[in-house]
Every structure is written in C-alpha cells, then in structure tokens.
Amino acid sequence: MSGNPVMKIRNLEVGYYSENGFNIIIHDLNLDVNEGRILGVAGESGSGKSTLAQAIYRSLKYPGEIRSGEIIFRGKDLLKMETQELRKMRAIDISFVPQAAMNALNPVKKILYQFYDVLIAHGKDPEENMERIRESVRMVRLDESILYNFPHELSGGMKQRTVIAMSLLLSPKLVILDEPTTGLDVLVEHDILKDIREIQRKTNITMIFITHDLSILYEMSDDIAMLYAGEIVEKGSHSQFLKNPMHPYTYLLTKSIPRIGVKRENIVKLKGNPTNYDPSNRGCQFITRCPYSESFCSESHPDLIESDEDDHLYRCMNFPAWRKKATI
Amino acid sequence: MSQILRTESISKEFMVRKGLVTGNTIKALNDVNIYLEEREILALVGASGSGKSTLARILVFLYRPTSGKIFFQDQDVTKYKGRKLKKYRSDVQMVFQDPYASLDPYHTVDWHIRRPLILSHYKGNVEERIDELLEMVRLNPPSYYREKFPHQISGGQRQRVYLARALALEPKVLIADEPVSMLDVSLRIEVLDLLSSIREKLGVSIIYITHDLNTVSVISDRIYVLHDGKVVESGRTQDVIANPSDSYTRALIEAAPDPYKRL
Amino acid sequence: MGSINHVSGLEKIVGIIRKTKSTLGILFQNGKSATGFIILVSISIFAIAGLFFAPYNPDAYMFRRSLPPNSVNILGTTGYGQDVFSQLFAGAAPTLFIGFSVGILGTLISVFVGVLSGFASKRVNDLINSIVNIFLVVPGVLLIMLFGTYFLGLKENLGYVPTILILIITGWAFGARTFRSVTLSVSKRDYILSSVLIGESKVSIIFRQIIKAIMPVIVSNFFFTAMYGVMGLTFVEYLGVGNLSQVNWGTMLYWAINDEAYLTGQWWWILPPSLMISALMFSFILLNFGLDEIANPSLRIYNKKNRKAKNVTDTQN
C-alpha cells in the first residue's frame, strides 16, 4: 500500500526570528507525500501546520525563514529554485489555498478577473482559457454566473469554493489546502469536504489537507501526519491511526473528540497546553503532557522510527509499553 | 422540575437597508417557544443564520423582540428596564463565541473578574472570591493568572476566564453561544466539562448554543433544533439524535463530522 | 492575598516610576519614535532657553536691515532690522505653546464630542453629527476670517488666546468624526457588550474601556492637531487675523513672505523658521509611529519581536 512519493521533505528546519533569536517551529521534519492520495496534516493550534504549508510553497515571509533541508518535488529541490523557476512551478505544479484565503479575495474585482489574474501571472491568455475557468468553477459545483459577481455578493461557502476553483485552474499535481472549511457552517463544510474528496478521486490530484479538527482529518485523509511542537510524532495511513496508534498524543487526541453516542466520562481530557519546539529539552517534546512518560523519556530525544507495519512511523520511546496502560 | 426561563411566541425582524429607499425585513426568529428547566443543560442547535445568536441576545436583552414575551421565574420580564433589567441581567449571563474578542485586551484577568464583584456589591472578601472563582474554572494557581493580559493566555484559558467573570455575578442561567467552536479539540472537552460541573456544583441552568451535534450529544439533556428562525424539532437529546423526525435535523446529524466515517 | 489591598504609597510611587521608565524604554526601542522624541526635547529646551537668553530684544529694530549672517547677528537681520536669531529663539516657546494647546484642547473636544455621539442615543447622535458636519463643510478660511475679525474687534489684549481659539474651532471637527466612528466600532465589540451585560454603566465603559481602546487614535489625533496648530498659526497670521506684533515662527514667516524675502535672496530670514517648523512637524510624525505601541499592550510585544528580529538579520547579512 505504500505509494509513490511526489514530494519528499528531508530535514526541514523552519522558524521565526524573534526577540530572543531564532525560534524553531518546524524541527528536522521528514515527510513523504504519496501520489494520488490525500495527506492530512493535523496538530493543535500553533503546532506549525501553516508554517509548514508556507514553507512547502515557499511563500513564507520574514520574520519566518527556512533554515535548512530539502523539499524534493518531482526530482527537483524547491528550496534551491530561483524566483523565476518558482513562479512557474507555483499554481502549475503546486497550488496553495492559504488559511482564510476566502477573505483575501480582492473585494473590488469581479471573480472572473481574479481568475484572469491567475492565468496572466502564468503567461496564459485569459480569453483563450475561458473554458478552463468555466470547468474549474463547475468542478466545485458553483454556477458560472458567480464569475460576474463581486466577492461580497457571495456567501462564505461560495467564496471558499471559488478559491478552491482557482487553485485547481491550472490542473496542478499537488494542492495544499490549509484549513479550507474553518469558520464555515457545518452543513456547508460537509458539502465542500465531500466535493473536495470527489474532485480528488476524479482527477487523482495529490492533496495536502491541513486541519486542526481531528474528526475532519479522519474523514478526509488517506495518510496522516500528526504534528506536535514542530515535529511529526506519527505518520501512517488512516486505518493505522485509528486501529493501531503508536504515539500517545495521537491516541489521546483521537479519544478527546466529542462524538455522538459517546459519554462525556469516556472522552479523554488531554492536560496542559500545546507548546512550541523547545531546543533546550533534551528529552521527548511531549513529556510535559504525556501521562505515560517514564524516567528515560527525559534523557534522550526520540527519533521517528519505522514500525513493523508498512509505512507507519512513530516518535516514542515507550511504545508498545504505554499501550498496556491505555485502555483502548 | 420548574421552568426557570420561558419564551412565548418570540419573533424578531431586522430591517436591512438595500438601496436608499428600498428595505427588506429579515425574519430572524418566527414564533419561537422554548423553555429551560432548572438545573438543565439545554441545547439550541441549528446551522448558520438559523437565529440561534439572535435568540440568545434577546434573552439577555441585547436585542428586544419584535413580538412575544419572556418569562423568568414566572415573571413577565419582557418590558423590564433600568434597575429591574440590571437585576435580571445578573441572573441571566451570556458567554460569547470568540474568547479572543470577549475579553478586553487592555485589562488583566484580575480586572475582568473584579468588576462584576464590585458592581454586584459583593459582601465578602473580594480578593478571596477572585481566587475562588479562578480555582472554580481550574485556573491554578490563581495568583499566576490574575496579572495576565488576555493575549498572554491560550484560547481555552480565556474562555475559562470569561466563565469566571460571568459566574462572579452568581447567575441562575448561563447562555453559552458556541463557547467551544473556536477552540482546539483538546481544549473543547475541558470547557464542556466545566460547563457541566458548573451545573452540578452551582445548580446553574445552561443554554448551550452550537451547530455541532457531536458536543450536544455529549453534554445536553434536551434539545431544540432551529431552522430559519423556527423550532423544527425538540425533545430529549438522545431521542432526537436517535430518531430525528425532521429532515433538517437529519441533515445536521449526517453532517456532524465522525472520525469513523470516510468521505 | 490581602497584600494586594494594602499597597503603600511608596510602592505606588515606585510603580509609577517603573511604568514611566518602561514607557520611555519602549519609546527608545523604536528608532523612529526615539528620534522624534530627541528632536522634540531639543526643540523644547531651545524654546525654554529662548525665553531667557535671547541675545537681543527680538522686536527691536536695532540693526541695519537685511544683513546676512555675521559675527553680531549669527543668523543675520530681517528686512526691518531685527535680529533673526533672537526672533527664532524667543519665538520658539510661543510656537510650541500654541501647537500643544491646540493639540491638547482640540483633541479633548474631539474626543468628548466623538465618543459621546458614538455612545449616545440615536437622536443625540444625529444632532451632534450634523453640527460636526457643518464645521467640516464650511471652509476653514471662512471660519478663521469670521472669528478672527470678531476677536480683533474686541480691542483687548488677549495674547495668544484668540489665535488658539480660532485654531481649535477650525480644527476639532475632523477628529470628532474619527472618534465617532472608532467609538461606534469599538462599542460593538463583544468585550464591550460583555460589560453591558455585567451591569457596567455607560460612563464607566467609556472611561475604563473605550478611552483605552481608542488611545492610539487619540495620540495620533493629538499630533495631527498640534501639527495643524503650528501650520495654522502661519496661516492665521498670513490672513492678518492674528496679532502680528507677537513674535513666533508663524509671524516670522509671515513677515518674511510679506517682505518677499524669497525673491530678494534673504534666505537667512526665511529658512530658519521654515526649518524649525519642519523639524517640529517631523518630530510629531516620528513620535506618532512609536506611541501606538505604548497604548496597545499586545501590539507592543509583537512589534518588539519584529524590531529585534530585524537586527538579527541585519547582522547576518
């Protein structure tokens, strides 16, 4: 079941400059994005999801900086690309729908011309590509008439569909969606998610789907990467995560989801607050919140290791022992 | 059990100006009858625009209803003003959706909890009471949190500070308008848990407003489903979720994200 | 816990000093506002010294006319035979005084009117709004002429009072409108609604919350109005409704322009007051940048981060 990776991220280090120097937000991150699948990236607020997405798309701005690493996409290192080459690659090969993108639509421009802008930015003639625009709009199940509207004349859901359509316009190989439905109504959210999944199945596009909402993560993802304090703590397939979680964080977070039919007493309460990556901590980054920690957890930093399951990686020194203490 | 809060055919219309002369009225609420029993957690569920916040705001008199009546402890409070309204408001408090917007960025946690105590002429020791309230919402140690500004604490902590502020007035009813929808999953259950323990320990009745049926099933006893300003379904939470009679309720249940379901 | 109740007077004073120190600290962390602050302090020292140490009577026609700078008159003399440096020196204090008076009083009025109308009932709001609009629509020149002639007709020596009044009358309305709209938007915030719900009075909400929230706007409005005061001073003098026998940078410029100093090449007469006014304006603008952060705790931390961070990259390059 291991796929064929379109993107390989190696030893990626990203952070922000601040008053006390450089704060590492993404630490030594290694990740393969398998072709034709949805990779869900999850983590609590502040875990670095958006930072990672911006780093991959090379749209991270000062005070953010990519310190080191490689992002190999179809044989080329994105981090070594010059601006010219990057511009070509963006939207054609990789496209990105940033967090809250729908609010970034130009309020004084009709939607159609905003599609034109995307085409022009990539040296394509808008008039000739009219059919493309129409097709991408239809793909997200919007009426073509919205092309002649201003953004404020559309509902939140329609705006979000519009930015997704824009990201699909040039048939990219990889689409990065950062919290594409956060802030939308449940019913609208559900519809959009269903449509994204359907488009993905039809076109076989690879997607990186970022969310803080674990229920949605599980509904959408084929593969999952769980971020904690700037590190991947577990990576595996959807069913591996649900059936055989190997990192306590994944397990606890999954158990903390309120769900129809589950009693409140049975919902796990994860204590403490999420933290940033702490370079002064020699041990496990999760130790402050981990109920299963042992003395050795503070002595060395756990590596992301391969399990005996196919493509299932985890970063815990106390596995499988912790599972005995957990009631699954 | 007795009913503590009750509405009778509440309707609310908003005038929305379109052009210079043309206007539209939006019927945000249409003949809504609900009641809240003592020591109950009642859920008000509906999609965006169904009128949930409008109803909440009417119940705390941030809006006046276009027509209909509100009864609190069998008193008709609909026309309350001035001193009576102030008393009513200290009995019925509201918690806002966005904990990043409901605390004043220029004041400390201490101030936020001190003000309602001062305004209600708290008889005992104010300092002790502030600590007590912070401990009640599980912000320990209180002295650590008192001097913090809102931007120095997390979203979940802010929402708990807000709860402490509302509880300082010793309300009998708490109306929580989507109190957890802006919070991380790991923090949600914490706040929900707190709401439920507030009901148990202090006997406060709670109206929990949300569009998320997952959390509703976890904490509420009874439920009203609102659609386009009308109550389309009501009953015990378990019953409604197990046997929804309205198609809209079914759609909401269907849309509630479920980790064990694939899209 | 009781200790919080019994903060001694001394502790309070120490607290205030500490706060002032940290406020100044923030001022100096931001390069722009630090520069502005230094310029303003320098001009103020210059102005205070000028009250006592002007080399000659600034008003006396005691020299040859239109002398370029020389050892006796370091900035030369005016076309009427006065010492330019003495005028510049002695005229600094009145100029600053007018600028600050107009800035402070004008802003107070704008805040009062603006916040009141933003928080008042609809009827009061509409009334105030139309008054503000009248002041905005009627051209300032007209108002200056109207009130100026009235004050000139009084034949009493009111010093700078008429000038300041005229400048406030023509300068408050713009700020009032700004404050009205920011108050309207702030008063819709959840945290203000929350205060309504817990039973805070309107007065308390205004003084404890709204004023703090709009502080950055107040500060910037103060500098804006003070700038208007200094520039307007020149204009008032130019329109001939000020008291031209007074010495300040406005009258200096007026006489220099009146005497066509720019055509006759007397740069030493026109340049010093122009440069000083520009420096003053410049310091106001620079200070305006930095003071936002002092008024806003969350902004403060964020910007501090940015600034320090910039230094890091600078050293890297």
Ligand SMILES: Nc1ncnc2c1ncn2[C@@H]1O[C@H](COP(=O)(O)OP(=O)(O)OP(=O)(O)O)[C@@H](O)[C@H]1O
């Ligand atoms: N421009 C910035 N300057 C400094 N620090 C930043 C900046 N942007 C983000 N950070 C920090 O980086 C960390 C990760 O932020 P990021 O936005 O990537 O989180 P996220 O996982 O996307 O969270 P969310 O779920 O809230 O969107 C946070 O601790 C944040 O404070």
Ligand SMILES: Nc1ncnc2c1ncn2[C@@H]1O[C@H](COP(=O)(O)OP(=O)(O)OP(=O)(O)O)[C@@H](O)[C@H]1O
């Ligand atoms: N102040 C107002 N002026 C005009 N229309 C309003 C106002 N407040 C609410 N409405 C309208 O009333 C209807 C109900 O809005 P309300 O905010 O109560 O919905 P809601 O159920 O709380 O939705 P959400 O889940 O998005 O918070 C909407 O159509 C809204 O546009």
Ligand code: SF4
């Ligand atoms: S290494 Fe130790 S502290 Fe870290 S997750 Fe595993 S058990 Fe917990």
Ligand SMILES: [Mg+2]
């Ligand atoms: Mg993000």
Ligand SMILES: [Mg+2]
């Ligand atoms: Mg609402």
